[in-house]
Amino acid sequence: MSCIFxxxxxxxxxxxxxxxxxxxxxxxxxxxxxxxxxxxDELSDQIADATKFLRDHFTALEAWPRGKxxxxxxxxxxxxxxFYEFPAQFLRWPAELLKxxxxxxxxxxxxxxxxxxxxxxxxxxx
Numbered sequence: 001m002s003c004i005f006x007x008x009x010x011x012x013x014x015x016x017x018x019x020x021x022x023x024x025x026x027x028x029x030x031x032x033x034x035x036x037x038x039x040x041d042e043l044s045d046q047i048a049d050a051t052k053f054l055r056d057h058f059t060a061l062e063a064w065p066r067g068k069x070x071x072x073x074x075x076x077x078x079x080x081x082x083f084y085e086f087p088a089q090f091l092r093w094p095a096e097l098l099k100x101x102x103x104x105x106x107x108x109x110x111x112x113x114x115x116x117x118x119x120x121x122x123x124x125x126x
Contacts, residue, residue, distance in 0.1 A: 001077040001113075002039050003046040005053070005106075008032020009070035021060065043078050047097055050074050054100040061104045074101060077111040 008014065014033040018025065025033040038049030054061065064072070080089070093108065101108055 001041045001043075001046070001079065003037040003050050003077070004075045005035040005037050005050075006032065006071065006073045006075060007035075007064070009067075012065065012070050017065070037074065041079075043076060043091070046076050047094060050076070051094065051097045051100065054097070054104065054106075058100065058104070061106075064104075066105050071107070072105060073107045073109050075109045075111055077113065079115045080112045081115055 008029070008031050010031065012031050014025075014028050014031060018028065018033060023035055025035040027034040037053045038046040040046050040049065066072075091110070098108070100106075
């Protein structure tokens, strides 16, 4: 799993914008780009990496274009175990991450991917 920073939208020129930023996205389209913020499978590590990314790049991110046509999203991802084994799940988002993202106009998204019982058993055997 990972945490991806996605930026894009109508009227946004990704190539022009990225010129001179020093950022190295792994995917660049005409009107968007995706940047790897964390490659960790652990949500807590993804949160720590994303908080560090926002802190380290705060001034530059503050100057980035904003508007309703431009989407800026931090997409966290995680595997979700079997519902029968874990009938409830609780996630806490640290205030610092939310404050940094909110100030910068960046949305927070959580993508969850179901893991079958067979896949869990295979992973445990490795």
